[in-house]
Amino acid sequence: MTTEQTAELTSVAPEAIAGALLSFLAKRIKTEVAPDQDLFKSGLVSSMFAMELVVHLEEAYDIAIIGPELKLDNFRTVEAMTALVLRLRGASGTADGG
Amino acid sequence: MVAEGLVDERALVGALVGDSPAAWDLAGELPVNLLRKLGAEGILCAEVPAPFGGLGASSQDNGELTAYTGGLCSSLRSIMTSQGMAAWTIQRFGDREQRRRYLADLTNGQLAAVAFSEIEAGSDLSAMRTLIRPSGDSVVIDGQKMWVTGTRYADHIVVLGRHGDGAAAVVVPAEAPGVHVEPVADPMGCRAAGHSNIRLDQVRLPASCVLGGGGQSLSLLFTTALCYGRMSVAWGCVGIIRACMNAATNHARRREQSGKPLANHQLIARHLAELVIAEQVSTRVCEHASRCWDSASPDMVMAAVLAKHVSAGQATRSAATAVQVMASAGAADGHVAARAYRDAKLMEIIEGSNEICQLVLAQHALTTVAEAG
Numbered sequence: 021m022t023t024e025q026t027a028e029l030t031s032v033a034p035e036a037i038a039g040a041l042l043s044f045l046a047k048r049i050k051t052e053v054a055p056d057q058d059l060f061k062s063g064l065v066s067s068m069f070a071m072e073l074v075v076h077l078e079e080a081y082d083i084a085i086i087g088p089e090l091k092l093d094n095f096r097t098v099e100a101m102t103a104l105v106l107r108l109r110g111a112s113g114t115a116d117g118g
Numbered sequence: 119m120v121a122e123g124l125v126d127e128r129a130l131v132g133a134l135v136g137d138s139p140a141a142w143d144l145a146g147e148l149p150v151n152l153l154r155k156l157g158a159e160g161i162l163c164a165e166v167p168a169p170f171g172g173l174g175a176s177s178q179d180n181g182e183l184t185a186y187t188g189g190l191c192s193s194l195r196s197i198m199t200s201q202g203m204a205a206w207t208i209q210r211f212g213d214r215e216q217r218r219r220y221l222a223d224l225t226n227g228q229l230a231a232v233a234f235s236e237i238e239a240g241s242d243l244s245a246m247r248t249l250i251r252p253s254g255d256s257v258v259i260d261g262q263k264m265w266v267t268g269t270r271y272a273d274h275i276v277v278l279g280r281h282g283d284g285a286a287a288v289v290v291p292a293e294a295p296g297v298h299v300e301p302v303a304d305p306m307g308c309r310a311a312g313h314s315n316i317r318l319d320q321v322r323l324p325a326s327c328v329l330g331g332g333g334q335s336l337s338l339l340f341t342t343a344l345c346y347g348r349m350s351v352a353w354g355c356v357g358i359i360r361a362c363m364n365a366a367t368n369h370a371r372r373r374e375q376s377g378k379p380l381a382n383h384q385l386i387a388r389h390l391a392e393l394v395i396a397e398q399v400s401t402r403v404c405e406h407a408s409r410c411w412d413s414a415s416p417d418m419v420m421a422a423v424l425a426k427h428v429s430a431g432q433a434t435r436s437a438a439t440a441v442q443v444m445a446s447a448g449a450a451d452g453h454v455a456a457r458a459y460r461d462a463k464l465m466e467i468i469e470g471s472n473e474i475c476q477l478v479l480a481q482h483a484l485t486t487v488a489e490a491g
Contacts, residue, residue, distance in 0.1 A: 048416070050488040067337030068423075068478060069485065071345065072416035074338075079414040087213045087330030090338055091284065 032081065032109060037102045044076060045098070055098040070095045077101060083108040123179030127161050128186050139191035140452035142310040148193055150229075150271050158227035162198050163205035170221035172205070177411035181353040181404055188357025189364075192461035193310035195357065197229070199350035199469075200268040204230035204276045206346040211287055211329040211339065220289060223274065231272040232343060233263035233316055241474045243336050248279030248318065250286050250328065257328055259288060259296075259321040267468075270301050270312030276329075277318065278339055285339050286332030288323065296321035307460035345419055347469040348426035349407060355429035355465050356400045358458045362433075362440035363393040365454050369444045380443070389439050396432040403428045420482050427475035433462040 038055055045053050049064055059065045065073075073095050074085050083105060085094075094104045134152055142148050156162050164180040166172025175183070180202075188195035201224060208220045224230055239245035248261025261279055269275060275290045275297070290297060298317040305313050325331075367390055370381035380386045407421035437458035441448050448455030466472050 049485050065485070066481060067335065067341045068419050068481075070335070070338050071341045071419045074342075075414055075418060076416040086210055087216075088333060090211060090330070090334045090342070092335035092338055 032105070034102055034106060037081075037105050038098050040080070041098045041101055048072070053098065055102075057098070058096055060092060060096055067092070073101065077105060081105050081109060124164060124173070124175055124183045127159065127164065127173070128183055130159060131156065131161065131183070131187055131190070135187075135190045135194065139194070139457070140454075142191060142193060143457050144452045146304070146309045148197065148271070148310045148312070153194075153197055153229055153271055154227040157201065157224070157229055160225045162201035162229075163224055165202065166205050166209070166221050166225055170209075170217060171225040172221065177349060177408035178405065181349065181356075181408045184350055184353040185357035185360065185401075185404075188354035189361040190357070191310075192354060192358060192457065192465075193308045195350075195354040196308045196311035197268050197271070199347055199354065200231050200272075201229060202350055203232045203343055203347045204274065207232060207276055207287055207339075207343045208289070208329060210342050211334060213330050216289075216326070216329055220274065228273040229268065229271045230274040230276060231266050231268040231312075232276045232278075232347075233266045233269075234278055234340065234343070235264050235266070236262060237264055241471070243340060246278075246280060246285075246336065248277065250277075250279045250281040250288050250332065252282075252325065253322070255325055256322050257288060257325050259290065259318045259323070261318050263316040263318075265302060265305075265313050266316055267308070268312045269299050269314035269316060272312075275316065276343075277316075278336070278343070280336070281328070281332040281334075284333045285336035286334060287329045287339055287343075288332075289327045289329065290318070290321060290323065294321050294323060305464075307457075307462070307464040309460075341419070344469055345422050348422040349404075349411065351465055351469050352400075352404050352407065352422070352425035352429040355426075355433035355462065356397070356404055358433040358462050358465070359393070359397045359400055359429075359436045361454050362436040362458050363390075363397050365448065366390065366393055366440040366443040369447055373447070386443060389443050392439055393436055396436045400425075400429040400432045420479070423470065423475050423478050426469060427472060427479070430462070430465040431472065433458070434466055437462040 051064060070092060078085055094100055160173040164173045164175035164183055168174040184195060184198055187198055205221060205224050209217055212220060236246060251258045259277060272292050275292055276287050277290050278287050296319040300315045302313040302315060370386050370390060371379055373380045403425045407425035410418035410421045440455040441459050444455050450456060
């Protein structure tokens with residue numbers, strides 16, 4: 021798991037993030053999804069799984085998803101999650117919470 | 119077996135609690151000064167990171183502290199659960215300034231409750247009526263919450279409600295005009311935990327009290343807050359089971375019937391075996407969930423549901439077993455077995471009832487098991 025995460029940390033191009041997310045989803049929910057597919061509307065995932073996604077993205081990309089970012093819309097599609105990761109990695113200050 | 123962390127904190131809890139829990143149960147009240155003292159030591163929300171004034175404990179260490187406290191007094195443990203859940207919600211949903219301000223309060227002796235349930239909205243979030251309405255630089259809050267743990271002692275009440283198209287959590291000072299707190303009369307269990315019904319009648323607060331500015335997902339808010347609550351309840355149930363195992367074992371060792379100790383009667387011995395099984399199973403499932411939490415594994419969400427469900431069920435059965443073994447010796451209100459019997463049953467209801475946990479676990483199976491070709 022550590023190796024996999026390190027690999028993710030080094031590749032933060034949008035395509036790499038989206039690709040890693042698609043395989044994470046395929047592994048977790050045993051379904052192939054499209055990058056623009058609405059995960060909640062299609063009934064594939066629940067709010068419980070949304071929280072799993074929050075935890076996963078934070079750990080994999082060394083970001084803190086807190087406060088106003090905890091909107092379901094940010095986790096609705098692989099594209100939205102990719103944009104979220106890129107935005108938060110661009111922002112200064114991360115998971116230390118200070 | 120005892121975790122290494124928080125040893126001093128555990129000793130302090132033990133020294134301050136002493137043999138008072140029976141009296142607290144009968145009186146239906148905890149001494150608020152004790153809560154403030156534990157709060158000021160950071161013990162009521164031990165996982166708050168050190169930069170915010172907390173102890174920065176791991177889930178595992180805080181879990182063992184929670185179990186220890188729960189073994190002494192489930193009312194006090196319920197206060198820990200509420201305070202920890204409030205802190206976690208603020209840490210997750212608050213902006214930088216809110217985290218600094220409120221987490222300092224919560225590790226400085228101020229007390230907090232988290233208000234979820236409404237008369238018609240328990241597990242059905244869509245029925246939630248509480249409204250957080252923006253009004254210039256302020257928000258106005260209207261609604262009713264019920265059976266909110268710890269409210270009687272709370273300085274801050276974290277209220278979840280509708281906010282625009284989404285939802286928000288707002289930190290309401292218990293003293294704010296329009297906040298009416300009415301203690302629940304004679305709760306069946308956790309009698310001293312300060313459960314109250316709350317009426318919010320046009321409560322006007324600065325918009326800066328809305329965590330992260332609001333507009334979050336109601337289900338994500340709930341799931342996040344409850345995830346911590348489930349961990350805490352699960353570990354608290356481990357404490358109940360340990361207290362039951364200790365009381366029943368000592369009783370069975372000492373009390374004689376038909377010329378031999380109860381423990382030498384095989385049907386009683388089986389009860390003791392079941393208590394050991396309950397303690398081991400519940401501890402292991404809680405340890406697993408805490409490991410997931412501490413390693414930031416996405417599995418923590420489901421592991422918390424499983425830990426809560428397993429431990430609450432085991433605690434409920436263990437409490438009944440302890441009362442059975444102890445019979446009249448444990449059947450007076452206030453006794454550890456009698457308290458466990460009443461307290462544990464409520465653990466099968468709060469932070470997701472047995473039935474809700476089962477639905478979540480079933481959904482997990484449907485989501486994660488690959489469809490057979």
